[in-house]
């Protein structure tokens with residue numbers, strides 16, 4: 101197979117073919133017309149690689165095509181055109197019996213956990229191994245360390261009804277790992293959980309990725325999931341990948357409108373209401389020009405605003421923003437007001453440019 105060369109961060113400036121554990125190549129999925137409803141093109145022209153050992157997050161709104169994408173990986177759906185490779189095997193070309201074999205190398209966790217209420221924690225985690233025909237001693241040797249890994253060793257004889265949502269998802273993770281999969285598919289696995297529990301489940305998935313080297317493909321509608329765990333992100337909208345790249349790059353320099361809207365609350369892109377309501381396109385005499393300044397990496401911790409204020413002899417008014425870390429790297433987006441004189445604006449923009457900061461004039465206020 102001639103692997104297409106794409107930039108997935110695995111080599112210098114995108115010149116190295118990615119060692120993809122999962123690869124979508126020219127994938128289109130059209131659900132045929134049914135009585136009373138037209139055909140739906142759920143996915144169109146998807147080219148996407150999940151590099152081996154990495155975590156790729158796919159984010160999109162409801163109906164964007166996320167579930168379809170993930171169901172193509174385990175062969176629950178077949179593409180209308182194109183191929184989906186899992187470790188080099190085109191799952192779309194497999195007969196049902198071969199597909200069952202490949203599915204053993206794919207673990208999956210779900211939004212609503214999908215546990216059997218009549219089975220204990222141990223019984224749920226052991227289920228795929230029972231189905232695969234392993235002996236009880238082999239099953240025990242596999243499941244007990246997994247219950248330790250997910251922090252549920254002391255709950256092994258409890259039933260799902262006795263567990264919290266986070267604990268249920270930990271059982272789901274143990275069950276997904278039982279067959280030693282090559283890839284873990286996560287379908288909105290934290291969407292039913294509160295923020296703190298979400299954090300702990302994401303931490304667990306991060307640990308599993310690092311310690312077991314497990315490749316993870318996750319779909320979500322929450323940017324917090326992407327920033328918490330993913331190395332790379334693909335933004336899907338209307339069945340197409342509209343933006344894809346390193347999480348820090350996409351968070352700090354989003355190019356696409358859909359990406360920007362997902363990021364609005366995350367990274368200080370939303371203007372405070374008291375500014376947004378007063379914004380005008382033209383400068384106002386005696387007023388302020390409103391700028392958004394993006395600090396990336398080491399610049400996030402530099403006292404650039406006080407330097408700007410001193411160098412130009414102006415007041416810099418902080419109107420909003422956020423300073424945080426994304427994928428472990430410092431990042432800030434601040435909205436500031438400076439005196440709205442053309443000369444001040446020109447000098448401010450060149451001051452910021454000299455320091456390598458991204459800057460954007462948003463408008464003017466009285």
Ligand SMILES: Nc1ncnc2c1ncn2[C@@H]1O[C@H](COP(=O)(O)OP(=O)(O)OP(=O)(O)O)[C@@H](O)[C@H]1O
Nearest residue numbers: 131140141142160161162163164165166167168169
């Ligand atoms: N089995 C099906 N038959 C017909 N249309 C379908 C089928 N499954 C999904 N679709 C349609 O395909 C499009 C993509 O759906 P999909 O479930 O993949 O999106 P999604 O991003 O996962 O949405 P959500 O977050 O709401 O689950 C939608 O327009 C949906 O209505």
